[in-house]
Structure formats: C-alpha cells, structure tokens
Amino acid sequence: MTTPVNVTVTGAAGQIGYALLFRIASGAMLGPDTPVRLRLLEIPQAVRAAEGTAMELDDCAFPLLAGIDIHDDPAQGLAGTNIALLVGARPRGPGMERADLLEANGGIFGPQGKAINDGAADDVRVLVVGNPANTNALIAAAHAPDVPAERFTAMTRLDHNRALSQVAARAGVPVADVRRLTIWGNHSATQYPDLFHADVAGTPGGTLTADTAWLTDEFIPTVAKRGAAIIDARGASSAASAANAAIEHTRDWVLGTPEGDWTSAGVVSTGEYGVPEGLVCSFPVTSSGGDWQVVEGLEIDAFSRERIDASVAELTAERDAVRSLGLV
Ligand code: NAD
Numbered sequence: 651m652t653t654p655v656n657v658t659v660t661g662a663a664g665q666i667g668y669a670l671l672f673r674i675a676s677g678a679m680l681g682p683d684t685p686v687r688l689r690l691l692e693i694p695q696a697v698r699a700a701e702g703t704a705m706e707l708d709d710c711a712f713p714l715l716a717g718i719d720i721h722d723d724p725a726q727g728l729a730g731t732n733i734a735l736l737v738g739a740r741p742r743g744p745g746m747e748r749a750d751l752l753e754a755n756g757g758i759f760g761p762q763g764k765a766i767n768d769g770a771a772d773d774v775r776v777l778v779v780g781n782p783a784n785t786n787a788l789i790a791a792a793h794a795p796d797v798p799a800e801r802f803t804a805m806t807r808l809d810h811n812r813a814l815s816q817v818a819a820r821a822g823v824p825v826a827d828v829r830r831l832t833i834w835g836n837h838s839a840t841q842y843p844d845l846f847h848a849d850v851a852g853t854p855g856g857t858l859t860a861d862t863a864w865l866t867d868e869f870i871p872t873v874a875k876r877g878a879a880i881i882d883a884r885g886a887s888s889a890a891s892a893a894n895a896a897i898e899h900t901r902d903w904v905l906g907t908p909e910g911d912w913t914s915a916g917v918v919s920t921g922e923y924g925v926p927e928g929l930v931c932s933f934p935v936t937s938s939g940g941d942w943q944v945v946e947g948l949e950i951d952a953f954s955r956e957r958i959d960a961s962v963a964e965l966t967a968e969r970d971a972v973r974s975l976g977l978v
C-alpha cells in the first residue's frame with residue numbers, strides 16, 4: 651500500500667474543520683489512491699470536541715484513512731507533516747483593534763511556522779485559511795527560514811469560486827464554462843476579482859465588463875463582500891464553502907491545474923505585476939509538478955491597475971504592522 655500522506659488540520663474542532671476532515675478522509679483532496687493520516691491540532695479546551703470528531707471519522711470507516719491523532723502542541727501536531735492546513739485563528743473580538751488581531755494571530759502563526767520549520771516533512775506544503783490569511787501566511791513563512799517560501803500559501807480559492815459562480819449566473823452558462831478568472835490581492839474586501847482575461851463559454855469575459863454599472867456596482871462588491879454577507883445571513887462565517895475551497899486549492903497544488911485554465915491563490919510575490927517582493931498576494935496561478943507558477947504577461951489596464959494597487963497597499967500596511975510588532 652502507498653505510504654499515507656500526513657495532513658495536519660489546525661482548528662480541527664471548528665466549523666471549517668468539521669466540513670473539511672471528512673472530505674480529506676474520503677479522498678476528495680488527494681485522490682482515490684492516496685491514503686491519509688490526519689493530525690488534528692487544537693487548543694487544549696477544544697481537544698475534547700476534536701476527539702468527538704475523530705470518533706465520527708472512525709465511524710465512517712473510510713478506506714483511505716490510515717490513522718488519526720490529536721494534539722494541542724504545534725511541535726507534535728506538525729511533526730512530519732506533508733500538508734498543513736492552518737485553519738484555526740483568533741477571531742476579532744469586541745473592542746479589538748486590527749493591531750490586536752494581528753498580534754494575537756502572530757502568537758498562533760509564529761509558533762506554528764517554527765514548528766513547521768523544525769519538524770515538518772521536507773516536502774511540506776502549507777495553506778493558511780485562518781484570517782487575516784495572507785498576513786498570517788507571511789508570519790508563518792517568516793518563522794520557517796529553512797522551508798522554501800513558495801511552500802506557504804494563503805487561501806483565495808473561495809473568492810475565486812464565488813466569482814465563477816457570479817459570472818456563470820450573469821452569463822447564463824454553467825460554471826464549468828467560465829475559465830481564467832483572477833482574484834488579485836488580499837483575502838479581504840479590497841480584493842479585486844478580474845474578468846478582463848476570462849473566457850466565458852468561448853467568448854472573452856471582457857465583453858461582460860462593457861456593462862460598467864454591473865461590473866463596478868454588483869460583480870466586484872458582491873464577490874469582495876460575500877464573506878460578510880454569509881456572516882450576516884448565517885450568523886457564522888462560511889464553513890462548507892471554505893472547506894471546499896481548501897480541498898480544491900490543495901488538490902490543484904498537488905495534482906495540477908487543468909490544461910487551459912488557471913486559478914487564484916495567495917503566494918509569496920517575487921515581484922510579479924509590480925507587487926512588492928515577499929508579500930503574500932493573490933495572483934492568477936497554475937500548478938504543475940507540485941509547484942504554483944504565477945501566470946505572467948497579462949495586460950493590466952488602468953481600471954484593473956488601480957484596484958490591484960489598492961489591495962496591495964492594504965497588504966503592505968498589514969506587513970508593516972506585523973513588522974512593527976516584531977512578528978516578521
Ligand atoms: P471556528 O471558530 O469555528 O473554529 C476555529 C477553531 O480554531 C476553534 O476550534 C479554535 O479552538 C481553534 N484554534 C484557535 N486557536 C488555535 C491554535 N492556536 N491552534 C489550533 N487551533 C486553534 O472558526 P471557523 O469558522 O472554522 O474559521 C476558521 C478561520 O477561517 C477564521 O479565521 C475565519 O475567519 C477563516 N476563514 C477564512 C476563509 C478564507 O477564504 N480564507 C473563509 C472562511 C473563514
């Protein structure tokens with residue numbers, strides 16, 4: 651039998667964890683031939699709940715599930731891991747300023763980055779889901795100097811999927827007919843969903859952009875503020891769709907993106923499209939051979955440039971804030 655892949659999920663007892671673990675164990679993430687060993691990493695108060703989830707995983711009798719262990723120590727939970735899905739994060743509480751939030755998350759993602767540096771498998775791949783995802787990924791990467799920076803990513807696949815769905819509905823085509831959309835920037839309300847290079851059922855997505863009112867007043871804000879709209883409607887942040895996006899991000903990273911299409915992911919900038927080096931920024935990306943590549947050479951007009959720059963400015967401000975806190 652193939653050696654199982656070690657997958658660590660932090661925040662395993664949370665809502666995304668509950669929607670994520672069963673799909674990983676079923677083979678949805680790494681395919682039907684790859685057994686997985688799940689490592690559930692939680693804070694001590696949530697270990698009991700994680701044990702309950704582990705009991706349910708056992709009760710599914712998934713043929714691909716080679717084992718489950720539960721930890722409250724990052725060094726143990728991340729030792730030997732091949733794939734780390736960093737979901738658990740500190741949510742913003744009442745009266746908390748953004749700097750407080752960044753500092754609290756620094757206390758989580760710094761030690762987790764160090765644990766990955768010191769003990770993860772050589773091929774470790776890290777996806778940060780916990781918000782603020784891009785800057786948390788930056789913090790984790792900064793604490794893992796021995797791990798190549800490109801192994802740290804932040805999730806914007808949910809934003810990408812939200813944009814696909816909005817465009818398909820507008821154009822009256824199946825989502826499978828919408829390709830080459832891009833989410834640029836931060837996983838926040840400043841993100842820029844870009845239709846200008848898309849293909850919508852064989853026609854340039856740019857034709858949809860001729861309807862400037864729809865583009866600027868509906869499409870862009872609907873995608874960028876979807877997270878808040880879900881919280882408003884559900885009374886809790888997106889969970890199943892976030893878990894689905896984490897599955898798709900990791901699947902595409904490991905197994906490759908489909909020919910002729912690309913997706914969106916927060917990856918460490920090496921200066922592409924004028925984004926300052928080192929920021930974890932969402933770009934159009936393809937994957938082959940287990941590595942992401944930024945799609946280069948796209949023409950960016952003034953409309954897009956202004957919006958990409960605004961989101962990159964927010965990422966820069968977040969980086970400066972965590973720098974001044976000594977977190978990177
Ligand atoms: P949740 O509150 O239901 O669960 C979070 C879990 O993380 C809790 O069980 C908590 O005990 C655990 N946790 C906290 N600190 C931890 C630590 N140091 N180590 C291990 N576990 C820890 O939250 P959720 O709904 O599952 O969301 C998790 C995160 O994902 C939030 O930050 C949320 O904002 C974010 N999110 C991101 C996206 C995205 O697209 N990037 C989408 C949705 C949600």
Ligand code: LMR
Pocket residue numbers: 781808876877878880887888
């Ligand atoms: C989402 O995009 O659904 C989440 O990032 C929202 C949130 O603040 O948790």
